[in-house]
Amino acid sequence: MSRTVVCVKWVADEGELRTDPVTLAVDAGHARRKICDYDRNTVEAARVAAAEQGGELIGLTFGGPDSAGALKDVLSRGADRALHVLADGTARADGHVTAHALAAGIRRFDDVGLVLCTEGASDTYAHETGPRIAELLGWPVVTNVGGLTVDGRRLRATRVLERETETVECDLPAVVTVVPEIGPAPVPGLRSVIAAGRKPTEQLPLADLGLPPAATTARTSVTSLLGRTDRRRHVLVADGDAHRKVAALLTALAEEGVLR
Template sequence: MNIIACYKWVLDEQDIKITAGSLTLDTSRAKGKISEYDKNAIEEAVVQAEGCGVEVISLTFGGSKAKQSLKDALSRGPAKGYWVNDAAADRADGYVTANVLAAAIRKIGDYGLVLFGEGSADTYGQQVGPRVATLLEIPAITFVSQFKIEGDTVTAIRKLENCTEQISAKLPVVITVLPEINKPRIPSLKQVLGAAKKSAQEWKVTDLGLDTQALEPKTKVKSIQGFVMKRKNQIYKAGTVEEKVEAFVTALNKDGVL
């Protein structure tokens, strides 16, 4: 059974500017990219497929601009890609995205493993992977730092806040991976050129048999503002080194830092 690597096309945060005064985000010059967390998912899918002798399929849900992602995703190792093209992706929350991806995965079929990044680089809701697993009625293993496939079983190490946890589950399984699981490859020129020859299929939401309720977000973003950190910039000049350190520590205690 094949491995499906899901990813999201997001704005490059390095290109996003904060408008002075209003703190609104200026995305007019922001370019798109595959979410950094999802690059780990694609990379791990390819690595695992090489060991199992199966095929990797990339899958994304996005608007017209997401078409740019197909060549990039395929240059990273997947044999073919699917793109669910719909303007609804621009306002989709985790609920809608999971409904669309789960329906697309059912349509693709013949999957043993579905990989996600731990969250997307824009909203970082960490909901889509577990939601897709619930819709597909298969196990979900989240926050995975390493895993291996043996036969029809996957054994994974989950990294939690103050411990690690080892879990095994029968395929098919949804796994969300942490960035530390690997270092995504930088595609070579040969891989980039080869990606243009691979199959990339476009679907519309209407091809997936979803009703209108499945495409109605449960949460709606009214506005987004940038955050500007204000610093006190206090400089301690008077006194000896010991006195300066004491004054510094006193100030931190007063502000509740220590």
């Protein structure tokens, strides 16, 4: 029986982000943290895949101390154990560092047959974590997966390609990145939440993984993060028949420079 690992990310609640109306700078300092909404569906897909193999499901996350909150969430959703690779608070972590940390975390477990990641997190949606991990592990990767089944040591996945779908097969072990549409995630019940507190968890500092400095040194940096604000004009077109309303709407749009 092989193990399944599901990677999750602890992110700021996008509904609580603030944008400065003048500078458009995004402030996430007051936003609550949560497991990425898309990751919830990924955890459910991983739970089903692990059940098909009859093996253990392991939750894995990488981040600062507050990221530990992701562990209880993923455990309440069916994971059997969880590992938190603790980031160095003084170091920057980009996709390069994150992939090395997660890959090293995966290597700590024997007989891992399948690793699931979400195609992209709700905060960046960079499409990079899964392929990077696969490269580091030397495993095949299947991206944009909307459905998957496991039969022994063989994976069969359906890829979502805009208006088309593609079915592929590969041998395990493999890394799979899934789209949010892979399926809905049930809300954990009270018993599952309570049981999550009794499941084994481990917190491991990044420095203890024995990675070389090149693996833990960020290669990219964010120079700015700007939000978008919509300014509504609240133009009301209510008088006259349909022709007059259309004419008034066109006039208002022209005055705003939308139509020329």
